[in-house]
Amino acid sequence: MSDNVIEAQGLTKRYGGIAAVDGVSFTVGRGEIFGLLGPNGAGKTTTILMMLGLTEVTAGSVSVLGHDPAREPLQVKRVVGYLPDSVGFYDHMTARDNLRYTAALIGIEPADRDKRIAAALDRVGLPDVGEKKVGAFSRGMRQRLGLAEILMKDVSIAILDEPTSGLDPHATHELLETIRSLKHDGVAVLLSSHLLERVQSVCDRVALFNAGRIALLGTVPELARQVLGGGxxxxxxxxxxxxxxxxxxxxxxxxxxxxxxxxxxxxxxxxxxxxxxxxxxxxxxxxxxxxxxEPSLEAIYSRYFDNQALQQQATSQVNNHAA
Amino acid sequence: MQREGSPWRGLSVVYFRELFDHLTSVRMLVLQFLVVLLGGAVVYFAAEQIRNTTAEDPFLFLRLFAPPGQSLLSFVLVLSILVPILAIGLGFDAINGEYNRRTMSRILAQPIYRDALLFGKFLAGLSTIAIALVTLWLLVIGFGLLRLGVPPSGEEIGRLFIFLLVTIAYAGIWLALAVTFSVFFRSTATAALVALGLWLFLALLWPALAQMLGEVISPSDIRFAQLGLPTPDTLAWQQGLSRVSPGTLYGEAVVAMLNPDAQSMTTLLAQFQGRIGAPLPLDQSIMQAWPQMVSLIAGTILLYVIGYVAFQRQEVRA
Incomplete structure (x- = not known):
């Protein structure tokens, strides 16, 4: 097998007749930080849910560490950590109890649980609030608790959906640091975002989503050459x-x-x-x-969509003339 | 397509967490308080009534639960009203609550199937109600021992035990309904209102409506009416329709179990033939209540399966 942990081939999801994700293909390598970028509703979350086997694939295939998420969801979910968009916890329980519940669901040995939870809380900078109820947590703290859950799970792939949205600059910085440390441990990180500037600094490669398709795929300098003709x-x-x-x-x-x-x-x-x-x-x-x-993803992004709009205008004008 | 792994993986984890949540929740505390208060009052008055009667009665203990004659409130009636509220109260936010707290996708990203989550929640709710009912049942029997000073006979204990099981099955059908609604409605308030609305409709309006519908579908025969008797066909329709309501099924099963000398439809017929007399033995009472008990359990399973299928097909994202 190659060194790719995620391989998607022509991944498609249709709701009714409308394609939310339309023939998306990409690979994520071991220990790589891969960014799924694009406007809201471009199909990023749907792509993520298909990789987790949480929604059915209409067409195409995806393989996560050699497993098909639709056929072997348990195998996939054992090695993948998922931080959903604005993650939620049981507010009436303490942070530690929330993690204990997930640890039990994962199947971590009871003797191991508390040690791993303490280590994970330490690493995300929440060592002192383990006994506090999650109801009192800020958004940033919940996000970090979600990361602690992934750290505790000891995964080889971490999927983070909009991890930085709604966070203040300081919290964002800390979160990105944790993501970098995940990469350092050899964990492949796949993160989706519409905040380009933030993501640019951590991603090895990015895929720009537009209307269910991947418009651009590559490293930021590559994309800059492609779109800006320089950068x-x-x-x-x-x-x-x-x-x-x-x-x-x-x-x-x-x-x-x-x-x-x-x-x-x-x-x-x-x-x-x-x-x-x-x-x-x-x-x-x-x-x-x-x-x-340096070339900014923001510039690439807006230029790309400007070009798209211009092209569309041009084609519609041509069509009008033809008619 | 065969799924890999066991659907029960994680079931006990979900079950014990939900059970712990229910047993420590304020909601359960309030509901339980209500049941104990109302049940206690009713049983107390029933005991007083029994102490004042001197006639010999082989089923003294059963009278504590279901006093003979037209008693305004009996323990059984209190249960038949409060058990649905208890069940709906525990089940109405089972699934949609997870979506609203945004915990659903995080929990389902763990290596468990949805089966474990739904079934764990259902079982935990049912166990909570069962614990409450068993406690209450023991309390009432203990109170009866102290107050009446007569130990229950073996047959009475058997009848009371089956009554307990029927009550748990009755709770099960309402819990399955509430859990299913919690799958269908994303808003917990909507799910609770729809479940309570359906309960009110079935408990208050449906019995009268069933009578009218039966009359419409199969009008009474004048010849029977002249004799002052119900037309058998009409009566069959009315009974069949009224049994759509779980409350009716529960009431019939309980009457069969707790009133051995009750006059159900079959005994009514026997009465005409002049075969009235001794109360029914236990096994005959069970036979009599069997269809109702099976219907309650089948209804529970049916409602659960509808919710299960809907939940499996549901999109995780809100």
């Missing part, structure tokens, strides 16, 4: 003669804008700061400032 904005402030020509000779630079008397903006498909600096110095100029803006 790196290098700004140079330097004095010198004919710098614009020198810059445009640098391999990888697509365009050079002169924004002011001594300000240049380079659009490139990679980070060309070193080459730009060398060009200025070799050209006898004086370098004052050099900065780079």
């Amino acid at each position: 790196y904005n290098v700004e140079v402030e330097a004095d010198g003669e004919g710098l614009g020509v020198l810059f445009s000779d640098i391999p990888g630079v697509k365009a050079v804008d002169q924004a002011g008397p001594s300000r240049y903006r380079l659009l490139a498909d990679r980070d060309v700061r070193a080459q730009a600096a060398a060009a200025v110095v070799n050209g006898g100029g004086a370098l004052r400032r050099l900065s780079v803006e």
Whole structure:
């Protein structure tokens, strides 16, 4: 078997006649952080539920560590941890009792339970509230308790649905740190989100969902090249003669804008700061400032949808003319 | 397609947690308080009544539960009203409550089947009611021993025990109904209202409606009416229709068990033929109540299965 823990092939889910997920294919490797991104209602949660065997697959197939979630749901659920969108707990029970209940459902040995629960609570930063009722917990604490449940379960795949939504920046930061530590343990993490900026920083690869299909799939720089035709904005402030020509000779630079008397903006498909600096110095100029803006998922995303809209307009115009 | 693994995996975990929840919940405390209070009062007055009668009665103990004659309130009547409320109270938020608390998808992501969750919840509810009823039953018998000073005969204990089982089956049918509604309605308030509404309809309106419908389907024969007798066909329709209500089934089964000299339809016929006399022996009483008991259990299973199928097909996301 390959090193992929999740393999989806032409995964499709129809409700009535409407396809919520339409022929989605992707793979997630061992210890990889994979992001499912896209607007609300694009089919991210439905895809996740199909991977867990919690909803039936209309067409296509998905395999989780070699198991089919529809035929062997127990096998799949034993190795997968799931943190649902705005996770809920039994409010009248303490955090520890909530985890004890899940531990019993998972089948963790009673002798082991309390030790693993304590370790998990420690790791998500909730060591002191184990005996508190969950009813008094904030959203961020519930989210962390949900992560503790996954840690306690000792899984090889963690599926997190919108883990950062509704969290303040500090809580989000802590959550992302925990996700990174999961990757460190060799756990494959699949997370869905519509908050692109946050997710960009942790994901190894992303799949952009749009209307039930995967529109784009790859690492963020790959997508940037694909959609933006570059993505790196290098700004140079330097004095010198004919710098614009020198810059445009640098391999990888697509365009050079002169924004002011001594300000240049380079659009490139990679980070060309070193080459730009060398060009200025070799050209006898004086370098004052050099900065780079990495491609943002946000820019990729909005550009992609702008393009889609333009294309649609174009096709409808063509159709109108034809009619 | 064969599912892998046992559907019972996790059943005992769900069962014991739900049972613990029920037994410690305020809801159960209030309901139990209501039952003990009303039941206690009714039994007390029944005991007083029995102490004042001097006539010899072989079934003195049974009179404590179901006083003879037109007693306004009997222990059995109190149970037949309160047991459905108890069952609906314990079952109306079984499944939709999990959705509303957003715990459903988290629990179902653990390695258990939905079977275990639903059945565990149902069994826990039924056990809770059974514990309450057995306690109450023992309390009443203990009270009877103290107050009447006569130990119950073996036959009486047998009859009372079957009465207890029938009452638990009666609770089961209402619990299955409530749990099924909790699958169908996402709002707990709607599920509770619909279940209570159906209970009120079946308990209060249906008996009268069954009489009217029976008359419509098979009108009375004038020849029987002149003799002051009910028309057999009409009566059969009316009885059949009224037995749609679990309350009717329960009432008939209880009367057969606790009133050995009761005059049911079959004994009414015997009366015409002049065969009235000794009370029915225990085994004959069981025979008489058997169809009602089986109907109660079958109804429970049927309602549970409807809820089960709906739950299996339900989408997990809200």
